[in-house]
Amino acid sequence: DGGITQSPKYLFRKEGQNVTLSCEQNLNHDAMYWYRQDPGQGLRLIYYSQIVNDFQKGDIAEGYSVSREKKESFPLTVTSAQKNPTAFYLCASSNLRTGGEQYFGPGTRLTVT
Amino acid sequence: DAKTTQPTSMDCAEGRAANLPCNHSTISGNEYVYWYRQIHSQGPQYIIHGLKNNETNEMASLIITEDRKSSTLILPHATLRDTAVYYCIVPPLYNTNAGKSTFGDGTTLTVKP
Numbered sequence: 001d002g003g004i005t006q007s008p009k010y011l012f013r014k015e016g017q018n019v020t021l022s023c024e025q026n027l028n029h030d031a032m033y034w035y036r037q038d039p040g041q042g043l044r045l046i047y048y049s050q051i052v053n054d055f056q057k058g059d060i061a062e063g064y065s066v067s068r069e070k071k072e073s074f075p076l077t078v079t080s081a082q083k084n085p086t087a088f089y090l091c092a093s094s095n096l097r098t099g100g101e102q103y104f105g106p107g108t109r110l111t112v113t
Numbered sequence: 114d115a116k117t118t119q120p121t122s123m124d125c126a127e128g129r130a131a132n133l134p135c136n137h138s139t140i141s142g143n144e145y146v147y148w149y150r151q152i153h154s155q156g157p158q159y160i161i162h163g164l165k166n167n168e169t170n171e172m173a174s175l176i177i178t179e180d181r182k183s184s185t186l187i188l189p190h191a192t193l194r195d196t197a198v199y200y201c202i203v204p205p206l207y208n209t210n211a212g213k214s215t216f217g218d219g220t221t222l223t224v225k226p
Contacts, residue, residue, distance in 0.1 A: 033214075035216070041218060042200065042216045042217045042218045042219055043157070043200075043216035044216075045214065045215070059215070088154075090156050090157070092156075092157075100145070100147075100162075100204060101147060101159040101162055102149075102157075102159065102214065103159060104156030104157045104158070105156050106155060106156050107154075107155070107156050
């Protein structure tokens with residue numbers, strides 16, 4: 001069953017701790033993305049990657065880091081430098097060669113207290 | 114990427130057509146218009162995309178004006194399950210930014226019984 005998965009669905013952390021959000025896809029897509037969504041607002045791009053071992057900052061990359069060691073995986077680390085990390089995090093992937101539409105995972109809701 | 118402008122909210126009666134407008138007056142000649150929707154607390158779902166011709170799939174129709182400065186997403190027979198936030202985006206084409214998308218606040222469509 002092809003798709004994009006994110007885990008866990010809900011995550012709770014104490015302030016000052018780094019936390020890593022998982023994103024895996026088996027769609028054979030080259031491109032992957034991380035977005036942040038705050039209540040009542042649209043999606044903001046954190047990082048994106050068009051190919052393995054390469055990624056670019058999006059609009060709000062400060063306080064976040066990513067890696068792309070495998071085509072299928074694009075984990076996001078929310079570091080302690082992120083001033084307001086509580087949010088809904090969405091991962092997506094796309095095949096830029098066949099249209100570019102993005103397919104999203106179910107999201108991870110992170111709460112930091 | 115080209116900026117898009119959408120109404121903040123719209124209502125539609127169940128069973129009637131929902132017509133959601135989007136302005137993208139700075140769109141470039143080869144940039145596509147994409148539509149997504151997000152049902153509360155879920156990841157966005159791709160609906161349809163188009164370049165200059167009208168497009169139709171099992172979910173919706175997309176009408177793009179001849180000058181390509183605006184488009185309309187049409188849900189022909191809206192149901193209560195179509196209540197969602199609808200995003201219209203125009204991602205850039207250039208290699209380093211290809212696929213990098215800016216999701217604004219979208220249009221909140223409420224389908225009423």
